[in-house]
Amino acid sequence: MKKLVNNPSNVVEEMLDGYVKAHSNYVRRLEENDRVVVTSRKTADNKVGIVIGGGSGHEPAFLGYVGDGMADGVAIGNIFASPPPAPILEATKAVDKGAGVLYIFGNYAGDNMNFGMAAELAEMEGIKVEKVIISDDVASAPKEEKEKRRGIAGEFFVFKAAGAAADKGYPLEDVARVARKTNEQTRSMGVGLSPCSLPQTGKPSFEIGEDEMELGLGHHGEPGIKRVPLDTADNVADVLLSYIFEDIKLDQGDEVAVLVNGLGSTPLMEQYIVFRRVEEVLKERGIRIYRSYVGDYITSLEMGGLSITLTKLDDELKELIDHPVNCPRFTQK
Amino acid sequence: MKKLVNNPSNVVEEMLDGYVKAHSNYVRRLEENDRVVVTSRKTADNKVGIVIGGGSGHEPAFLGYVGDGMADGVAIGNIFASPPPAPILEATKAVDKGAGVLYIFGNYAGDNMNFGMAAELAEMEGIKVEKVIISDDVASAPKEEKEKRRGIAGEFFVFKAAGAAADKGYPLEDVARVARKTNEQTRSMGVGLSPCSLPQTGKPSFEIGEDEMELGLGHHGEPGIKRVPLDTADNVADVLLSYIFEDIKLDQGDEVAVLVNGLGSTPLMEQYIVFRRVEEVLKERGIRIYRSYVGDYITSLEMGGLSITLTKLDDELKELIDHPVNCPRFTQK
Structure with a gap:
């Protein structure tokens, strides 16, 4: 690359x-x-x-x-x-x-x-x-x-x-x-679509077919749970969320912070399309999104793919999530 | 893609x-x-x-x-x-x-x-x-x-x-x-390394060799000035800046705002390496950077490459560039 x-x-x-x-x-x-x-x-x-x-x-x-x-x-x-x-x-x-x-x-x-x-x-x-x-x-x-x-x-x-x-x-x-x-209180689940390469080797961090994606791929190309055919954004969101829902109890009325995180080369357009489905699914389940974050927050060079993160909030965490931040790469008023 | x-x-x-x-x-x-x-x-x-x-x-x-x-x-x-x-x-x-x-x-x-x-x-x-x-x-x-x-x-x-x-x-x-x-007062010059593809066609927006880059490539894949061999970050920065310096008079003591803008799939790491050289060159010329911006500000889906923008500032523009902003995708205190 x-x-x-x-x-x-x-x-x-x-x-x-x-x-x-x-x-x-x-x-x-x-x-x-x-x-x-x-x-x-x-x-x-x-x-x-x-x-x-x-x-x-x-x-x-x-x-x-x-x-x-x-x-x-x-x-x-x-x-x-x-x-x-x-x-x-x-x-x-x-x-x-x-x-x-x-x-x-x-x-x-x-x-x-x-x-x-x-x-x-x-x-x-x-x-x-x-x-x-x-x-x-x-x-x-x-x-x-x-x-x-x-x-x-x-x-x-x-x-x-x-x-x-x-x-x-x-x-x-x-x-x-x-x-x-x-x-x-935090769970994440990701999907990898395409590899990155290290500057010193130039070699792809993993091999993957043109019609495949890897569920649960790690941030350094560590193997995930399984390799499946590339699917629609909505289906991918549903699958990623299903792993999270199996893992942490989230009931009607619960409040969460959501992060849709791009791995590097996945356009914001696709991240927002995935976020759209996350919001729909949470709404159907009666789970309220307290704050949303969409973008490249933690990447793997130019890797393709994204992850969904949910953090279940209580009053203390809500107050902390709301606190202002002023950093070079993240600002919140 | x-x-x-x-x-x-x-x-x-x-x-x-x-x-x-x-x-x-x-x-x-x-x-x-x-x-x-x-x-x-x-x-x-x-x-x-x-x-x-x-x-x-x-x-x-x-x-x-x-x-x-x-x-x-x-x-x-x-x-x-x-x-x-x-x-x-x-x-x-x-x-x-x-x-x-x-x-x-x-x-x-x-x-x-x-x-x-x-x-x-x-x-x-x-x-x-x-x-x-x-x-x-x-x-x-x-x-x-x-x-x-x-x-x-x-x-x-x-x-x-x-x-x-x-x-x-x-x-x-x-x-x-x-x-x-x-x-x-603003000049930009970019370089394209790899194409994007439209969701409806899936076809690359342009074809380019593995060891090539295109100087002046447009944001929609419009042809640039010339296709040249892939070069180091410093040389690319020097070439992009040379086009800008030929185009706008920038003298010792002038102040500029700088934007190194990633086109989509170019990692922040590479953008900062290019910014590093931009800062060196401007310093050598006695041009002061008043404000710096590095990141994906205007992209072309997952296109690879970046551009350098310089805006020559006067007192009025400095005051305006300093003004706070609070938008979903850009915040400045």
């Missing part, structure tokens, strides 16, 4: 360089470790710090969500690879204001290990750290083993809720509680 | 249905004509109305830019086809508050004809209308014939400046003046 890059080994560095230049009123790179981007805006004294992170290639995630009302710092890995402990630790030290730091990251072996090591190192330096591991992808493990599931687009809602809680002055244990509750 | 759609003939209707459901706190469809989306928010009495529009398939343009501080209404055509006069006229009637209405649209034969007819019909109904036709694409006609050039991503800056002027209470002739000035 064609790429507009220079040396493929430098794509992450050059992206970060461009990013902080484009958004210098919001963020800066740390001198101590240039794989760390932190907010350059003033935050309240004694606010809990939020550090997120993961591999590159998921833009606008994760770096786009550092700003007012979301995360304070991000540790940036290579493409589809976890950041090592060093940038996570430096991000932690940079954003800690004495109230402790919350790590939020998707459930992947590398992230678990590296954020875990960074947490230990931070604690040794006297910084209190909590970790919340996101596991919203219903396709990646059975219902009974939610803790084995991967984190995908639902991570956005966890960043949103935890970021709001920290901004509102919640103490660390409450920011972590809110993040865990959001993860518990 | 694979599409997540239902009946390909209904993609625009279903997208609009999904769009207004997702953003019902911002917009509504008109009962009089369902190809019109207007703001559902209160605007100041006697504010000049702004109506934009064009073909579908360019999302988030144009419908995503209806909201506070940008446009008040949008007339929506079929994919890559101008809206007919009827929805433009209905949009005009819906947003007019007695201060008149400005039409802003790209320089395409169909749009010129249909917005022109709608303007005549609106005048017959006693609504004062001004038209500003955008022609920022340096690839589409020689410098001496700017009025023959097509409108591409630079349309965004014209919407931004005119929307701010209307929001600030400028009278119609001044909103139009500002829009014309912005167009005069």
